[in-house]
Amino acid sequence: METVAATNSAASRRQRIKLTLTVAICAFLVLDCTILGLNFYITRLVEQDALAINISGRQRMLSQRMAKSLLHIAVDQSYSEQGSLELNAVYPLFIATLSAIKEGGEVTDGEGNLKPFSAIHDAKVRQYIIETEAVMKLVSPVIENYLNRPNPDSLSEAIDKLNQHNLTLLSLMNKLTYRIEQLSQEKTSSLRWIQSLAFALALLNFLLIVRLFHQRSIRAEFQVKNFLNLVDGAATSLIVLNHKRRIILANKMSRDFFGYSERRFRSISESELFSKTGADLCAVTRSGEMISVEVKERQYDLDDRVYTILTINDISHFTKAQSILAHQANHDPLTGLVNRRAVHDRLELELLRAKRFSTMLGVLFIDLDRFKPVNDSLGHAVGDEVLGLCAQRLKGVVRSSDTVARYGGDEFVVLLPDIDKDSMALVVKQMVEAISESYHVGGDQIDLGCSIGQALYPEDGNNAISLLEVSDKRMYEYKRSLVGK
Structure with missing residues (x-):
């Protein structure tokens, strides 16, 4: 009050x-x-x-x-x-x-x-x-x-x-x-x-x-001085801009955060301190480090002079935490591959891109052969390690624009954008060869194989569900064809 x-x-x-x-x-x-x-x-x-x-x-x-x-x-x-x-x-x-x-x-x-x-x-x-x-x-x-x-x-x-x-x-x-x-x-x-x-x-x-103007000037200077002293002693990073948005003061917290001296702050512009990276705003320190920040702006009117205060909050730890959570939500913790939920989202995006540019999109459904005995005889720890090695071999075959996902258990899904039927057949051949090479884990040699079902947009379907169903069905058909051989 x-x-x-x-x-x-x-x-x-x-x-x-x-x-x-x-x-x-x-x-x-x-x-x-x-x-x-x-x-x-x-x-x-x-x-x-x-x-x-x-x-x-x-x-x-x-x-x-x-x-x-x-x-x-x-x-x-x-x-x-x-x-x-x-x-x-x-x-x-x-x-x-x-x-x-x-x-x-x-x-x-x-x-x-x-x-x-x-x-x-x-x-x-x-x-x-x-x-x-x-x-x-x-x-x-x-x-x-x-x-x-x-x-x-x-x-x-x-x-x-x-x-x-x-x-x-x-x-x-x-x-x-x-x-x-x-x-x-x-x-x-x-x-x-x-x-x-x-x-x-x-x-x-x-x-x-003249006297009134002099008194007003003295009072204004006193108010501004007190205002700037309060800003300088604040426990958060604050930067004061004048009506032309030029920096007139950066408090101690800001000087420590950005690494600039008070004199240097007065000679740089607001645009040199911040950079937009996608949807994130980053502070650019003297060393060139980009730190995610949240900047709040507020204006103050002191004796008909407008000052703008930028309050800078370091949210890099929140950004990192959000990034980790987003990665965990979209990736399989065992193999590091995209998980089942995320591959559905990517498939929808790749379909939109294929429809827009009139290109083909390949979908592979992969199931490992002879993997269950590995878990039963050597244990789940060995099985998990083998799954990780399989994931690395699959990623080694595809392009950087392709997506390899663990769909569940010993099943994988691969998305191949902008590809034709012959190129997809070549990728399938390379994957079979990569998976079929022996694995050496804990002194044991493990030999696996894989069954791969193929689907091609727009030939085999024009939506994500139909493409996954076709590739899954063909994978099981191929697996059944191997029984007794």
Whole structure:
């Protein structure tokens, strides 16, 4: 219960750290986007304020150029035409710019380009505009009168009126310019403060993310180190693989089992350690020895890193035991030949192969002649030894692909795949000769013979039972034919 609680607590802690990291990263992205947005907004605002400051300063200059143009015309009559043109350009520009500051619209910048301009709604700015408009109501009629009817009287009247209100107009334009500059500084200062605050928060958030990642890294390294220490001290062979299935640790039991050093283990692949032999999986040791093993695989997730543990169990002793049992179940303990049960299975397999490849299959049923007197007179021990010698002689006649089986007592069955009738007759002749040679056991000479019945697939039958019955029947027929001879 304590282990489960600790595991749940660790999982909950990892979940909280993940959530905190996610929130911190999202907050950092939001603050970063906010800073970028503020930079863009401040840039646009600075451009707008720069234009406002530029045109307000220009208004001050235009107010003075109107007076200078009129005075220049009065002093130098040759300048009247050029001065009138200048006044005709300056005066409308002054009026249009004044209207744009108050109502918004388009203004001409210093390069003569039309720019969109937003109205300035500051109370002081609007007050200065109203006062300027009041002055221009007094000045505009005389200027327009001169522009429409240029003569000495209209010129004198315009000069007098401008001189009368010039200082007031200049003062208002100075106040307007100063106020617009002041507004720009206030707005920029506020936005810069917000920008600095956002940057500071983003920096703190970034430091928090770095700290969380650092803590997580330390915790992960600690967990992995403990995990690997537990694996290394295990009492069974364990190998740890990373997410790419590369070996990162083989514990002491594995190093002893395979014969590799820890350093060497890290440089070899998983495929070099194991080999498939039929249905069995074998471990390949440093010396090249193949050992039957059972490998169990299990994955572990440590702080979002997946590790695979291979548990290796040596089952070679089980495999050997199974092999011995299988051999005992299918072989005669006295002669070492295939037994009656196994020969039936092999006969079925050989029949399937013969049918598939359209070949013939020979079946011989052999019974020893004069064997019973050997048992009766010399004893079963001598009889058993003679049976073993008979088995060896029969195996010495056949091919490696043939099967010699002890069917029971002094009876043998031989399977001859892929053979014809003449070749089978030759094998029978050789077997009779081999069995008929004298046996010398314990100082006694023993002479035997044998009766052999033959059956050939597909001529004499197309299944195991019929072939055995035919060969058995022919063996007894041959044995009966020898009676009295």
